[in-house]
Amino acid sequence: AQRVTQPEKLLSVFKGAPVELKCNYSYSGSPELFWYVQYSRQRLQLLLRHISRESIKGFTADLNKGETSFHLKKPFAQEEDSAMYYCALSGSSNTGKLIFGQGTTLQVKP
Amino acid sequence: ETGVTQTPRHLVMGMTNKKSLKCEQHLGHNAMYWYKQSAKKPLELMFVYNFKEQTENNSVPSRFSPECPNSSHLFLHLHTLQPEDSALYLCASSHSGTGPKKLFFGSGTQLSVL
Numbered sequence: 001a002q003r004v005t006q007p008e009k010l011l012s013v014f015k016g017a018p019v020e021l022k023c024n025y026s027y028s029g030s031p032e033l034f035w036y037v038q039y040s041r042q043r044l045q046l047l048l049r050h051i052s053r054e055s056i057k058g059f060t061a062d063l064n065k066g067e068t069s070f071h072l073k074k075p076f077a078q079e080e081d082s083a084m085y086y087c088a089l090s091g092s093s094n095t096g097k098l099i100f101g102q103g104t105t106l107q108v109k110p
Numbered sequence: 111e112t113g114v115t116q117t118p119r120h121l122v123m124g125m126t127n128k129k130s131l132k133c134e135q136h137l138g139h140n141a142m143y144w145y146k147q148s149a150k151k152p153l154e155l156m157f158v159y160n161f162k163e164q165t166e167n168n169s170v171p172s173r174f175s176p177e178c179p180n181s182s183h184l185f186l187h188l189h190t191l192q193p194e195d196s197a198l199y200l201c202a203s204s205h206s207g208t209g210p211k212k213l214f215f216g217s218g219t220q221l222s223v224l
Contacts (some may be wrong), residue, residue: 044215100153
């Protein structure tokens with residue numbers, strides 16, 4: 001079964017501290033992984049996807065197939081990073097089906 | 111307005127009412143989606159439409175009836191809902207075709223069923 005697990009509901013750090021938002025997945029095929037973010041009073045939007053191997057707003061995420069993980073990292077958190085973060089998985093079908101994790105609220109304190 | 115627009119933003123309905131949620135996208139996409147976001151649960155995919163054809167129904171109860179008259183518009187018709195159907199309903203759109211999709215989401219309709 002396809003499943004995405006984000007074990008932390010809330011992650012609270014101080015400004016300037018490193019951040020790691022955990023995501024583990026379960027999928028038998030070759031997955032595509034994404035991180036979506038929802039800032040306060042804004043709509044859900046794509047942050048980054050693993051195939052692009054990009055860094056967005058200082059965030060990176062590496063797909064680790066051995067550990068079935070796709071953790072989101074940033075070396076120095078900023079207050080504007082405070083938001084709800086969702087990890088999502090897309091399987092090999094073409095329907096565009098995305099399976100989301102439960103989300104982690106990141107709170108960056110001054 | 112560009113992007114994905116959902117109306118109404120808030121909806122309160124009784125269990126015997128019939129109402130519809132509307133979604134409109136101006137991004138030139140050919141795939142549209144309905145997601146349900148309940149408290150303490152992950153976003154749940156409900157329906158997927160590609161080129162106006164339904165390609166995914168995630169075992170959604172028949173009291174939810176989607177309609178996609180064209181690639182730009184998506185509706186969710188509601189009738190005889192239950193209080194547990196209260197949730198945020200999100201519409202999204204993307205390009206169709208192979209490969210991973212970047213979904214663009216609307217702001218959602220917050221539904222309360224009394």
